Structures are given as structure tokens and as C-alpha cells.
Amino acid sequence: MTESAGRRPRKRVTYGEGREALLDAAVRVVARGGLRGLTYRAVAEEAGVTHGLVVHHFGTRDALIEEALSHAIRSSLSSSDLEPGTGRPEDFSHGLTEMVDSGPDLQAFQYELLLESRRRPELLSHLRALYDEYFAATRRELTQMLPGPVDEGLSRMVFATLEGLVLHQLVFGEREVIEDALDELRNVLRLLARERDGK
Template identity: 95%
Template sequence: MTEPAGRRPRKRVTYGAGREALLDAAVRVVGRGGLRRLTYRAVAEEAGVTHGLVVHHFGTRDALIEAALTHAIRSSLSSSDLEPGTGKPEDFSLGLTEMVDSGPDLQAFQYELLLESRRRPELLSHLRALYDEYFAATRRELTQMLPGPVDEGLSRMVFATLEGLVLHQLVFGEREVVEDALDELRNVLRLLARAREGH
């Protein structure tokens, strides 16, 4: 059977890979057009499948949003090197600029949902729970990097710096400027580690 002119051919998608492909498609739809563009049909069109498959996997639009948010944050955590596990400042967030360049829709999706949560407070609890993963990963890495206890204020400040740099690169480009800022952040962390070792 041939597809009508102007339509993308539909892909055959298996259950496991299909769910992830649908989440990637949802992230791209929102990243490019905002949350108001997120419909079963838009996700199906982006993924090259029937909209019934989207309904089958997620049931409701809210379930799709929640699953896509979890997927986006876990993807960002794994690609950013936020937590390389080495405890060395020079390894901290080495993949950050590449993460933005290779997945701008993934980052835009998260910012879209953050802003949308101001209008839809029911999203806030999901965002808080998932952002807690970012905060915890930052704190764990800083704990390996710095002698002594790492309080929540320090880990939030470092994460806020990283998030601001991601937003800057996403909007303005300027990867080199962001790389320089990350180098400065790593230098600050080295100095802090030395200062703590001296006490």
C-alpha cells in the first residue's frame, strides 16, 4: 500500500523502542512549537506512526507529558556528564555544551514545561520530583570533589549556574563563551577544594 502524496511513510515500531521513539517525538514537538502543539496527532506525525499507538502507550495527554519530562531529564543527566563520578573538577559537566548542540529540543522542552508550570500548577510536583534528580546528582559529584560537607545551597548554586549556561547556549549559541564559563566554574571548584583542604 502506498502512502498519500505529502505524507511521511509510517514506521514499524516495536513496543520498547516505540515508546522511547514516541517520547523523543513528543520532546521535539514541544521543543519546536511549545506545549500547546502537543497532541497525539502531532506526536504520531513526528514519529511516523498512527495516533492510536500514542494513545495506546500513554492513555492521556498528561501521562504523555509526565513520561516525556522524565525521559528528557534522564537523557540530559546521562549526556551532560553532570555526575561523571571521578570527583575531579576537570571532568565536571564536560558534555554540557555538546548536549545542548546535539539535543536543543530536549533542553527547550524542559524550559517550556518549567514556564508552563506557572500556569498549570499540577505540573509542578512532577517537575520538583524530577529536578530533585538534577540537584542530587550535582550534590553527589560535589561531595566527591570537595572535602567536608556540601550543603544544599552550594549544590543549588552550582546547578543554577549550569542551567543558566544551558539556557544561554540554547538561545544565543555562543558555545565558546559557555565553554569558557564552564572552565571558570571548574577553576572555582578547584580553589574551593584547596581552601577546604587547608582547614
Template identity: 80%
Template sequence: MTDAAEPAGEARPRKRVRNYGAGRTALLDAAVRVVAQGGLRKLTYRAVAEEAGVTHGLVVHHFGSRDALIEEALTHAIRSSLSSSTLGEGGGTPDDFSAGLTEMVASGPDLQAFQYELLLEARRRPELHAHLRALYDEYFEATHRELSRMLPGPVGQGLSRMVFATLEGLVLHQLVFGERDVIEDALEELRSVLRLLAERRAGED
């Protein structure tokens, strides 16, 4: 899907000028913000260009198609989210599991909102599903890896998915309702459950 060409001889005034930069990453960041603020239907070359403060043609040059822009923005959002969280990089104990999660949401809400927008859109556009699932598998693997470090014995897919779903739900609640202190309390309750599970498994060895 491409944007309509400008009428000949008419220069469309730019409403605002951004200084995020014209590199590929800056354009992907702009795409994330556009979707987070207006939904996927608002994602056009022109909207991204306006958000990034660059020309429409530069966005076309970098991505070539709207579908390519969506896929690359999704990859960028998830990997940026993973790199800014401690999921999979904790100290291997329940005490520090998901430390920094609420700060990640507070400092990068658009990254999280973008991913939820794409999840819902994948229900209506099956062509997004395979790409979205492949990238979410990175979340699932990071969760499994961290749980395997802190819990004796094998960690099943069901446990990994339950823990990740809890984290994802808490992120969504913070994103929508705020209540950061409540989310921190919920995370501490999750850590308590993981401590008990670790102790029980250790006692069974």
C-alpha cells in the same frame, strides 16, 4: 485532552513520513520534539503521531491521556539528559566537572528546550509542579553527589543549587544564543572557583 475524531469517510493525508520507529521511546522522543519546536500547546496525539510517522491510535494506545504523555515525556527527557551528560559521573575533580556539557546541548537541543518549556508551563499549570520538582531533584542530587566527591567537608544545599543554577543558565544561553566558545570559557571559570574552594577547604582541615 484528546484530539477531535476525523470526519467519517475522510482520510487525512499524512504530510510527512518519519522513520523513528513505533516503540514507546520513539514516541516519547517525538513528543519532546513537538514541544521543543512548538511549545506545550502543540502537543496532541495527532502531532506526536505525525512526527513519529505512526498512527494516531498507536499514541493513544501507549499513553491513554495527554497528561500521561506529558509526564512520561518529561521523565524521559530528564533521564536522557542526565545519561548524556557527565554530571555526577566525572572523575571527582574540578578539572573535569561538567566536561561535555556544551556537546550535550549541541547534540540534543530539543531535550533541553523541552525541559525549559515545561518549567515555564508549570507556572501556569500547578498540577505539573510536583512531578517536575521530583524529576529535577534528580539533577540536584547528581550535582550534590559530584560536588561531594571533589570538595572536602559537607556540601550544603545552597552551594549545590548555586552550581546547578549556573549550569542550567549556561545551557539556556547556549540553546538560545549559541556562542559555544563563550560557554566553555564560563565553565572553565566555574571550575576555577571550585578549585579555589577545594584548596581552601583542604587547608582548613
């Protein structure tokens, strides 16, 4: 028997890699069609597995959404160099544009969920908890970079700038313009560090 046209062949996956593959598939489904298109069957078809496997791994659609969001944010944090740990402005968010180019679905997925949370407030607590990871990573890196205390307002402003640049690259492309904007942000951080240091 042959596979139906347009269907992916089913494959055997191990527990760990299967879960990761299903999360990646969920991210792609939402990035392309919004949260309303996220069904067990859509994820299973995208991953090339049975829908029963999706049910087995996640149990509920809400659990799938929550874990896919956590997966997307972990992946973004690890690939963006948001927190390189060096405390040097030139290293800050060095991998941001590459992250968008290599994983646009991860970013689109997060924006889809942010917008969907306006219609489904029950998503907001999950988003807030996971975005707190972004805010904390930004603040930790700024604390290494800048003399004196870094308040929440400054760290949120810097993160909002980065998030806006990611959105613009995702929608408009223009990687070179985004790289220029990131260089300007790093220059502002250098100036702020010098000013706080009294030099």
C-alpha cells in the same frame, strides 16, 4: 496510494523502541510549538505512526507529558557528565556543551515545561520530583569533589549556573563562550576544594 505531501510515512515499531520514539517525538513537538501543541496526532505525525499507537502507549496526555519529561531528564543526565563520579573538577559537566548541540530539543522541552508550570501548577510536582534528580546528582558530585559537607545552597547555586549556561547556549549559541564559563566554574570549584582542604 501515495503519502500526502509533508506527511511522514507510517512505520512499524516494536514496543520498546516505539515507546522511546514516541517520547522523542513528544519532546520535539513541545520544543518546536510549546506544550499547547502537544496532541496525540501531532506526536503520531512526528513519529510517523498512528495516533492510536500514542494512546495505546500512554493512555492520557498527562502521562505522555510526565514520561517525556522523565525521558528528557534521564537523557540529559547521561549525556552531560554532570555526575562523572571522579570527584575531579576538570571532569565536571565536561559534556554539557556537546549535550546542548546534539540535543537542543531536549533542553528546549524542559524549559517549555518549566514556564508552562507557572500557568499549570499541576505540572510543578512532576517537575520538582524530576529536577530533584538533577539537584541530587550535582550534590553527589560536589561531595566527592569538595572536602567537608556540601549544603543544598551550594549545590543549587552550581546547578543554577549550569542550567543558565545551557539556556544561554540554547538561545545564543556561543559554544566557545560557554566552554570558557564552564572552565571558570571548574576553577572556582578547584579553589573552593583547596580552601576547604587548608592548602
